[in-house]
Amino acid sequence: MAEAPHATNRSRGSLPLLLIVALAGAGTMVVELAAVRVLAPWFGTSSAVWTNVIGVVLGALALGYWIGSRLSGRAHPTRLLGLALFLAAFVVAWTPALSSPVAEWLRPAGVTLDRAAELLLWGSLAASFLLFAPAAVALGCVGPLAVESVQRQTAGHAGTAGGAVLFASTLGSLFGTFGTTHYLVPALGVNLCFYLAAACLALGGLAAWAVGSGSVLQGVACLFLVATAGFGKGYLVPTPNDDVAVLAERQSPYQFVRVTETRAARHQRQLQVNEGLDSFQSVWQPELGLLGPGFYYDYFAPPAWWGRPEERWKVMVLGLGAGTAWRVLEGSLPDGVELVAHGAEIDPTVVELAREFMEMAPDDEDHQAWAGWDGRAALAHSDQDYDQIILDAYANQMEVPAHLCSVEFFEEVFQHLKPGGWLSINIGGFGTEDPVVRAIGGTAALAFEQQALVVQVPFSRNCVLYLRREGELPQPGKQDWSVSAAAIDGLLDPVTLSSNYAWIPPASAPLTDDHNPIDALQRQSIVQATREVQEVTSAWRTAAKP
Amino acid sequence: MNRLARLLCPLLLATLAGSAHGQTESGLQAAVRLVSAGEYVAAWESAEGEPDPKFACYAKLHVLYQSGALVEAFRVALEGLAQWPEDSWLLSQSALLALTLGEAELSDELYSKIREMEGESQAWKGVEAIAEEARDLKGQRLQERQSLQRAKWVVGLAALSMGMLALAFARTTRSK
Numbered sequence: 199m200a201e202a203p204h205a206t207n208r209s210r211g212s213l214p215l216l217l218i219v220a221l222a223g224a225g226t227m228v229v230e231l232a233a234v235r236v237l238a239p240w241f242g243t244s245s246a247v248w249t250n251v252i253g254v255v256l257g258a259l260a261l262g263y264w265i266g267s268r269l270s271g272r273a274h275p276t277r278l279l280g281l282a283l284f285l286a287a288f289v290v291a292w293t294p295a296l297s298s299p300v301a302e303w304l305r306p307a308g309v310t311l312d313r314a315a316e317l318l319l320w321g322s323l324a325a326s327f328l329l330f331a332p333a334a335v336a337l338g339c340v341g342p343l344a345v346e347s348v349q350r351q352t353a354g355h356a357g358t359a360g361g362a363v364l365f366a367s368t369l370g371s372l373f374g375t376f377g378t379t380h381y382l383v384p385a386l387g388v389n390l391c392f393y394l395a396a397a398c399l400a401l402g403g404l405a406a407w408a409v410g411s412g413s414v415l416q417g418v419a420c421l422f423l424v425a426t427a428g429f430g431k432g433y434l435v436p437t438p439n440d441d442v443a444v445l446a447e448r449q450s451p452y453q454f455v456r457v458t459e460t461r462a463a464r465h466q467r468q469l470q471v472n473e474g475l476d477s478f479q480s481v482w483q484p485e486l487g488l489l490g491p492g493f494y495y496d497y498f499a500p501p502a503w504w505g506r507p508e509e510r511w512k513v514m515v516l517g518l519g520a521g522t523a524w525r526v527l528e529g530s531l532p533d534g535v536e537l538v539a540h541g542a543e544i545d546p547t548v549v550e551l552a553r554e555f556m557e558m559a560p561d562d563e564d565h566q567a568w569a570g571w572d573g574r575a576a577l578a579h580s581d582q583d584y585d586q587i588i589l590d591a592y593a594n595q596m597e598v599p600a601h602l603c604s605v606e607f608f609e610e611v612f613q614h615l616k617p618g619g620w621l622s623i624n625i626g627g628f629g630t631e632d633p634v635v636r637a638i639g640g641t642a643a644l645a646f647e648q649q650a651l652v653v654q655v656p657f658s659r660n661c662v663l664y665l666r667r668e669g670e671l672p673q674p675g676k677q678d679w680s681v682s683a684a685a686i687d688g689l690l691d692p693v694t695l696s697s698n699y700a701w702i703p704p705a706s707a708p709l710t711d712d713h714n715p716i717d718a719l720q721r722q723s724i725v726q727a728t729r730e731v732q733e734v735t736s737a738w739r740t741a742a743k744p
Numbered sequence: 745m746n747r748l749a750r751l752l753c754p755l756l757l758a759t760l761a762g763s764a765h766g767q768t769e770s771g772l773q774a775a776v777r778l779v780s781a782g783e784y785v786a787a788w789e790s791a792e793g794e795p796d797p798k799f800a801c802y803a804k805l806h807v808l809y810q811s812g813a814l815v816e817a818f819r820v821a822l823e824g825l826a827q828w829p830e831d832s833w834l835l836s837q838s839a840l841l842a843l844t845l846g847e848a849e850l851s852d853e854l855y856s857k858i859r860e861m862e863g864e865s866q867a868w869k870g871v872e873a874i875a876e877e878a879r880d881l882k883g884q885r886l887q888e889r890q891s892l893q894r895a896k897w898v899v900g901l902a903a904l905s906m907g908m909l910a911l912a913f914a915r916t917t918r919s920k
Contacts, residue, residue, distance in 0.1 A: 265910075331902060697816045731847060
């Protein structure tokens with residue numbers, strides 16, 4: 199009992215060290231989460247990119263723990279802790295400036311999605327090693343050095359010191375995790391986020407240096423080195439072509455969002471998210487109605503003509519984006535039919551930009567944009583039935599979220615359709631035999647207990663699937679296919695060729711909430727598409743040989 | 745894509761078809777007419793019914809391209825080109841489709857062949873800008889391959905460096 203006051207004093211003595219460790223924990227998470235933002239404009243934020251970043255950071259941290267453990271036996275572990283933090287701060291501070299050149303070196307401009315799969319995988323892995331591993335190694339050293347310092351200072355048990363350090367570090371990481379996603383990146387942007395993390399780490403380094411009784415001059419010199427990062431240009435997202443103007447750029451809690459406008463004769467605006475490749479999430483042009491060849495949105499229009507509504511056509515768009523589907527339907531419904539448009543968009547920033555730049559109607563009785571809602575959650579929350587549900591919920595250019603393509607989800611969709619109501623799904627797929635198209639089509643067909651009709655959108659890499667609740671689908675080329683409206687028939691006519699449509703039967707092994715290998719199917723899709731074209735070329739080369 | 749659609753000129757096809765068959769409407773002419781009318785299935789049937797194999801190939805290519813079935817159109821174009829390697833229309837369509845589908849080397853190769861055949865004629869001047877695009881795309885593909893190699897080297901070297909660093913510190917003795 200007599201030792202208690204001394205123990206308490208010693209514990210209090212370790213408080214500065216624990217605060218330093220908490221700062222390092224926060225810094226680690228800021229770097230890890232902001233790292234994906236840095237890579238996003240070049241490599242996207244697919245699960246493969248996340249896996250690469252997390253994997254590299256974990257590997258580097260492990261190495262740091264090992265190095266820290268070997269260094270912890272040295273004479274001045276607290277000073278070494280300070281040095282590790284200075285080193286981490288220096289690297290983190292330079293990360294924004296280095297990220298653009300490194301990413302451009304690993305992923306040249308102008309790569310198209312179908313060619314980029316392997317490059318995205320290896321490029322993001324290599325970029326993670328170059329940009330984030332050094333800082334993570336340095337930050338990994340912090341733990342063991344801090345444990346040693348605390349133990350020496352408190353003269354307590356190794357477990358006590360280790361537990362206290364883990365507690366402080368994890369608490370710091372927690373702040374770093376929530377703070378980065380919900381506050382730092384949206385409020386400050388990626389550059390300031392890294393600079394702030396570097397400043398915290400440098401401050402921690404200085405404190406550790408002081409606690410370890412290091413020379414003031416050396417500490418100031420280290421701070422100066424960290425500050426040199428201020429001379430760097432910072433993180434720059436890829437700029438679009440000269441014929442495209444950027445109207446707005448934002449960092450949302452979910453992604454980097456940009457609105458661009460073409461300077462060409464055909465006035466058009468596009469909303470891009472994390473997009474350094476060749477695609478966009480939403481498109482706007484001044485006129486309502488069909489967008490023209492190559493735009494899959496136009497293929498959301500036929501169900502309203504096949505369904506022949508009398509007064510109103512009530513639609514829910516899951517993955518509303520900037521409301522392109524609404525605008526297409528608004529301008530292409532049969533005469534006298536009024537659109538009642540609901541839509542769920544997970545990223546409120548997208549809806550804000552849509553209202554500002556893409557004429558998205560403000561919410562009223564007939565237009566309701568559920569900003570901040572996930573598509574499935576919105577549907578579960580809604581007590582309404584629809585004439586048409588449109589699923590257009592792509593993430594990161596090509597990823598279908600797994601929970602939006604399971605049989606359980608499609609059963610919920612079925613329940614929210616009026617009898618005779620239509621489901622239309624946009625799928626990025628290279629033809630009607632694409633593995634992703636077949637898997638999603640078969641899964642939806644199982645939930646709807648009918649064959650799904652898939653059409654290849656001409657001049658695009660998209661397919662649109664149609665299903666119907668308790669009603670027959672029209673047959674391409676048959677009498678019920680044509681709707682006697684020139685613009686809509688212009689869309690439907692090319693699809694009547696047998697190479698441009700297919701019927702997909704209910705899947706025997708559907709995608710489910712429990713087992714959903716959609717990521718693997720997406721990779722397979724890109725590989726298969728590239729191989730198909732290459733096989734045609736190879737066949738010609740063989741045939742053309744003299 | 746729209747620009748490319750305009751370049752695949754149906755009028756040229758109609759002219760070719762007319763000169764091939766005189767007064768009676770050929771399968772090719774019918775295919776061109778039916779595509780314009782939006783009757784793709786009938787157009788395809790007409791293309792299949794065209795007795796001249798080269799014009800049947802033209803017609804099928806036209807129907808498939810206009811319907812947006814680019815890979816199928818590419819297949820038909822190259823099958824035709826394998827049979828009639830000097831046919832300038834098939835050459836230009838194959839080159840264009842190869843470019844559209846990202847087959848840069850083939851596209852560049854075919855445009856070079858067109859250049860050889862046409863010299864500095866008007867026909868060549870009409871496609872010169874697209875041939876330039878094919879060359880650019882070829883350069884792009886080379887850059888992509890180099891980037892991929894670079895990325896693999898970086899990953900390998902980084903993993904090796906980290907392993908060596910771990911080994912180096914394993915030899916460091918813990919001494920106070």
